[in-house]
Amino acid sequence: MIVELDVDNIAKAVQQKLEKRVEPNDILKALTAGMDEVGRRYEQKEYFLTELVLAGETMKEAFDVLKPRLTSKERGKRRPVVVATVKGDNHDIGKNILITMLVSAGFEVIDLGVDCPKEKIVEAVRKHDAKVLALSCLLTMTMREISVVSEALKDAGLRDKVKVIVGGAPLNMELAKEMGADDHSADAIDGVRHIKALLGV
Numbered sequence: 160m161i162v163e164l165d166v167d168n169i170a171k172a173v174q175q176k177l178e179k180r181v182e183p184n185d186i187l188k189a190l191t192a193g194m195d196e197v198g199r200r201y202e203q204k205e206y207f208l209t210e211l212v213l214a215g216e217t218m219k220e221a222f223d224v225l226k227p228r229l230t231s232k233e234r235g236k237r238r239p240v241v242v243a244t245v246k247g248d249n250h251d252i253g254k255n256i257l258i259t260m261l262v263s264a265g266f267e268v269i270d271l272g273v274d275c276p277k278e279k280i281v282e283a284v285r286k287h288d289a290k291v292l293a294l295s296c297l298l299t300m301t302m303r304e305i306s307v308v309s310e311a312l313k314d315a316g317l318r319d320k321v322k323v324i325v326g327g328a329p330l331n332m333e334l335a336k337e338m339g340a341d342d343h344s345a346d347a348i349d350g351v352r353h354i355k356a357l358l359g360v
Contacts, residue, residue, distance in 0.1 A: 161193025162200075164213040166220055173224040183228040187263075190221050194263040198348045211347070212252060215259035222262055238358060239287040243271035243280055243294060245304035250297035253326060256347040257293060264351055277304075277311040284312065284321050291354050294340070296327040302338065309339030322357040326350055 160169045176186050197214040200206040206214075240261055244254050251273050258268045269283050284292055292312075296302055305325055312318040324342040325335045335343035342357060344350035 161190060161214055161217050161221070162196050164210060164217055166213060166217040169217050170220045170224045173221045177224070177228060183225055186221075186225055187229065187265075190218060190225070191263045191265075194218055194260060198260070198351075201348055208252075211256055215256045218259045218263055222259075238265075238291075238360070239267045239269060239289045240291045240293060240354060241269045241271065241280065241283045241287060241289040243275035243283075243292075244273040245294055245296045245301050245308065246274055246276050247301040247304060248296055248298050249273045250295065250327075253297070253347055254293075254295040257295075257326070257350050260347050260351045261354065264355070266354075277308045280308050281311050281315045281317065284317055285315065289321055291357055292321050292323045293350065293354065294323065294325045296325060296330060298327075299329040302329055302334065305335070305338035305340055324350065324353055324357065 160172055173186060177183065194214065197206060197211065201211050242254055242258055242261075244251055254270075254273070258270055261268050269287050269289065271279055271283055280292065283289065294305055294308065296305060309318065309323060312321065312323070322342065323340040324344060325338070325340045326344045326346070330343055332343040342353050344353045
């Protein structure tokens with residue numbers, strides 16, 4: 160259903176599986192396998208951004224039903240990742256796809272939304288003891304905000320404790336490093352791979 164982008168029926172299907180006493184973790188594994196296949200099709204150019212967005216919506220619908228049923232033990236394995244679009248930028252498609260992919264890969268995601276000031280980002284990294292901060296930036300004029308956030312993390316004594324990965328149209332690895340980030344990814348699927356590598360998982 161994830162691969163077929165069945166956003167209208169997936170929540171009901173998950174609910175039915177739960178009522179039949181299927182283990183929530185097994186349902187999550189099936190959903191994750193679906194997202195992995197969507198990712199493969201995207202990389203092979205069989206699916207495009209539209210399908211990726213729809214798959215993300217489908218996964219979200221499923222996860223909303225499933226989340227309360229996941230045990231604390233299962234949740235305990237979930238590593239926190241803070242995700243935000245930088246101040247001055249209101250784009251969220253890439254960010255939202257990344258979040259869906261991270262959730263399906265077993266991460267706990269703290270979504271700070273768009274147009275996010277450095278103070279809010281620093282506070283979230285501290286509060287959740289996040290080891291990865293993913294920043295989205297779609298506008299050339301807001302790229303400098305990455306440096307601002309990096310400096311704010313330094314001032315708070317947190318920069319050495321968190322890996323900063325950035326993504327968005329105007330960025331590349333060279334610019335990312337120049338702005339004080341640790342890593343760059345070209346898209347959401349690549350982003351999950353990079354985040355796993357940063358965490359050594």
